[in-house]
Amino acid sequence: MRRFYLHKRGSVFYxxxxxxxxVKLNARSTGKKTRDEALLVVADWLKEGLPVVKQPGYLAGTESSKSKPISVVADRAGILSAIKKAVLERDDAFAIVAALRAKGLIDIPVVATGKGNVKFIDYLKEFxxxxxxxxxRDKLAHGHSIGRHHCTLNHGRVVNYWEPFFKDRALNTITRQDIKTFSLGLxxxxxxxxxxxxxxxxxxxxxxxxxxEGYIPLDPCKGIARFSGKPAKRGILTEKEAEAIFNLDWAEKRAYLANKxxxxxxxxxxxxxxxxREDIGEQSLHIRHSYSRLDGLKTPKNGDERKAPLYPEIKTELLALVDEAETLHGKxxxxxxxxxxxxPCQDDLILDGLHDAIKKLNEKFEKEGRELEKIDWKARNIVFHSWRHYWAARMSDRMTAEQLTRITGHKSRAVFDQYADHITEDNIKEVSNVGREVFGGILKFPEPKGA
Incomplete structure (x- = not known):
């Protein structure tokens, strides 16, 4: 039986x-311009196998070449021929490319049809x-919490970061290397x-x-490492700074009391x-809800109601403010x-109130020649949430972590769940007694004169 055919294309023999x-294999170049030289190459192929990679200085039959037996190449040709002729379903295609990926031959397959054949950015925006x-819908249906604010933030990040990089790419063309390149660019x-x-x-x-969900056969992000590093630390005011700030006349009473x-x-x-009003107890505030501009009224973070200590001075101020609110809007x-x-009012009002108070305190320091005591809230990253850290820092020397998590709602879920249902008025009183010593300098200050 004949083992090969030799013919010339241009000046080179194939x-x-x-x-x-x-099985007749596809024609391949011998790289030779004379018939005799081409015959020597073919003889080498029949003996040693077909070359897979030609390396610099390649000579037929030398150890510098890599080759595969003709039978293996024939099997591949048969496979390709069978695929071209076969009637394949989408799942069949997934099985084929999964096998190729298992051999390390491809990263992630590309599917020409199906739910994955959509613009990647359009998919992200809808997601x-x-x-x-x-x-x-899935998250909410299964009782998990996901807020509008979180979704809106991520939608904006899609537009600002993902869209300029991926542009019109299809969902089913995104590879692991794409994700790595994008992350390194960030x-x-x-x-x-x-x-x-x-x-x-x-x-x-x-x-x-x-x-x-089967939109794409494999997850290209599986195993992608997160970047390590500590987030920017939130700054907190010192005890003296906090007392000085609350000793000022604030322009906005709601901002003053919210910060307090x-x-x-x-x-x-x-x-x-x-x-x-119904959240104001005898000795405690009942934290049943949280409010955000996008989500409106919702459960507190982590989904649990809890209590926080309420000092008589602050209770009096809260009741006065709620009387004012109900006069304006009703029960x-x-x-x-x-x-x-x-x-309620926007969170900008209470944050701006804090920064305005810091600005006023800095002006006071400047007039008194106390430049070194001025507070650079931007450099120190002092925001409204800094009060939460301030409270924990002031109380941590006096109380255990267990006692603090009962009040703050931090979850360390395994710890918190053991105690969350057992926060009694005695617990609140205990925290309140310690707090009165710690925050006495803040509590003694009078209500601001501003409206």
Whole structure:
């Protein structure tokens, strides 16, 4: 039986080899311009196998060449021929490419049809659209918490970071290497590790969900490492600074009282904004809700109600403010009211109030020649949430971590769940007694004169 055919294309001879099973392989160049030289190359192929990679200085039959037996190449040709002729379903295609990936021959397959054949960026935008996202519906249906603010933040990050890089790419063409290149590009911009991880996780979550739901056969982000590094530390005011700030006349009483509540209870901004008259107890504040601009009224972070200590001085101020709110909006009004009955004031008001108070204190220091005592809140990263850290820092020397987590709602879930249902008025009184010593300098100051 004939083993090969030799013919010339241009000035170079090509050979078509025939296997012992009678399968004719695709023609390949011998690289030779004379018939005799070409015959020597073909003879070498029949003996040693077909070359896979030609390395510099390649000579037929030398150890510098890599080759495969003709039967193996014939098997591959047969496989390719069978695939071309076969009637394949989408699952069959997935099985084929999964086998290729298992051999390390490809990264992630490309599927020409199906749910994965959509623009990647359009998929991401819908994934983080609170109203349209099947992912959000799944989370909510299974009792998990996911807020509009979180979705809106990630939707914005899709537009700002993912879209300029991936542009019109299809979902089913995104590879592991694409994700790595994108993440390294973010790293080169000098952004903090926590910021980069926040940008990355919105995409990795979406791609993981796409693989889980069968939009794409494999998750290209599986095993992608997160960037390590500590997030920017939130600054806190010193005890003397806090006392000096609350000893000022604030321009806005709601901002003054909200900051005072945060400093003496460790409550979050949204939890304070959500307070109503029914949340004011004898010795404690009942933290049943949180409020955000996008989500409206919702459960507190981590989903658990809790209590925080309420000092008589602050209770008096809260009751006075809620009287004012209910005079304006009627029963059930938010204590930290806005001009609209349906929602409290914006969180900007209470944060701006804090920064305005710091500015006023700095001006006071400047007049008194105390320049070195001025507070650079931007450099120190002092925000409203800093009061939560301030409270914990002031109380941590006097109480155990267990006692503090009962009040703050931090979850360390295994620890918190053991005690969350057992926060009694005695516990609150215990914390309140310690707090009175710690925050006495804040509590003694009078209500500001501003309206």
């Amino acid at each position: 050979a078509e080899l025939i296997t012992t099973a009678g 983080w659209d609170y109203e349209k996202s099947p992912y959000v 790293s080169d911009t000098g952004r903090s590790p926590s910021t980069i991880n926040g940008i990355m996780v919105l995409g990795t979550s979406a791609l993981s969900y796409a693989a889980q 509540v945060a400093a003496t209870t460790g409550m979050r901004a949204g939890e304070i904004l959500a307070l109503r 059930g009004a938010y204590i930290f009211y806005s001009l609209t009955n349906e929602k």
